[in-house]
Amino acid sequence: MAESLAGVASLADRAQQILHTACQTVGLDHRGAELLRLRSNAVYKLKDPIIVRIATAPTAAERLPAVLAVTRWLDQHGFPAVRPADHIADQPVMCTGVAVTFWDYVPCSDVPSTTSELGRLLRDLHAYPAPPISLRSLDDPLASLRANLRQHPESLTPGERDWLSHRINDLTEQWKQLPFAGPPALVHGDAWIDNLFRHHDGHVVLGDWDSVALGPREWDLIHSYHGQARFGLSQRDVDSFATAYGYDLRTWPGYEALQRIRDLYAVGIHIRNAHGDPFSRQELPRRMRSLIEGTTDRWHMKPT
Known part of the structure; x- marks a missing residue:
């Protein structure tokens, strides 16, 4: 079973460690990464720009292959879903039992969605x-x-x-x-x-x-x-x-x-x-x- 990020004293510190390791594994530069969210996932934006999602749920490793496959399938069928960064092979990347995925960055407007x-x-x-x-x-x-x-x-x-x-x-x-x-x-x-x-x-x-x-x-x-x-x-x-x-x-x-x-x-x-x-x-x-x-x-x- 995958290790939960919440199983350590500081969720943010653990996420930062895993970000460093995961980016090294796939050849990305983690320096200057911006933490966007720390809730059900730790979500970072790299300078590249790529979005890195570090799963906090222990069962994430089992679910994420289907998540990646569905978003690719939806994109192929014209549905506006976020897309995995497919130049990074073999996702999810496992780091000390924690599942990490990489996604294309969506450059967002200041106009809120409705x-x-x-x-x-x-x-x-x-x-x-x-x-x-x-x-x-x-x-x-x-x-x-x-x-x-x-x-x-x-x-x-x-x-x-x-x-x-x-x-x-x-x-x-x-x-x-x-x-x-x-x-x-x-x-x-x-x-x-x-x-x-x-x-x-x-x-x-x-x-x-x-x-x-x-x-x-x-x-x-x-x-x-x-x-x-x-x-x-x-x-x-x-x-x-x-x-x-x-x-x-x-x-x-x-x-x-x-x-x-x-x-x-x-x-x-x-x-x-x-x-x-x-x-x-x-x-x-x-x-x-x-x-x-x-x-x-x-x-x-x-x-x-």
Whole structure:
């Protein structure tokens, strides 16, 4: 099993070490690399420019070959997805058990992407046939949370662990009863507005395909509605998303249950990273408190 980045004292320090080693392995210069994100992946931009993604999840090495294959397949079929840097052979590159991938850099405009654009891209994505690639089935979205709780119990108090364990079991049963419409589709798996990048020529590109799967379309849609509940998207943002997609998930009978599942899912990354990342240590108690108390407090995506 791959080693988790979060298994050391400092997530950022460990990521920097792996960046150095991975770049040496493929003949790239890591000097002056810019850290763009440190969450479910450590993401760096090299001067070349190339994007380097260092996986924090222990299961990444198993999933990433399919991620690379799907994004290549989508690019061949004209879908605006980020592209692997294919002049770097034999990805993912393994460094002391951690999986590293290299991607073409998207030179971004200052004009933000919109939820309307995200809705249209997801509508197009969900109309694609299943690609000729072995993909995981999204039949248990809380599986990763269950694993994080088992592997990192020290991130929570005993009372939080007990509450969360029971809540996972309850919502897993609710997931099994949801009235999903239509057969499984190709889903992005983390279809959040922050993963939509505007190229400087104006078109938008969808990134971060680590959670790609075959599963219910509703899972891709719920992220934007959850964004209004927790991360500051406006009513207008969500209405625009629904209009662009051509369907409003709020009319679906499973909507409230799926919101609860998505809400719970969102603590997993912070359980995994809490002892190696100061932001996760701060954010995890906030999220757990609001879940246990049933409040709709605003959550943070990055340090404030």
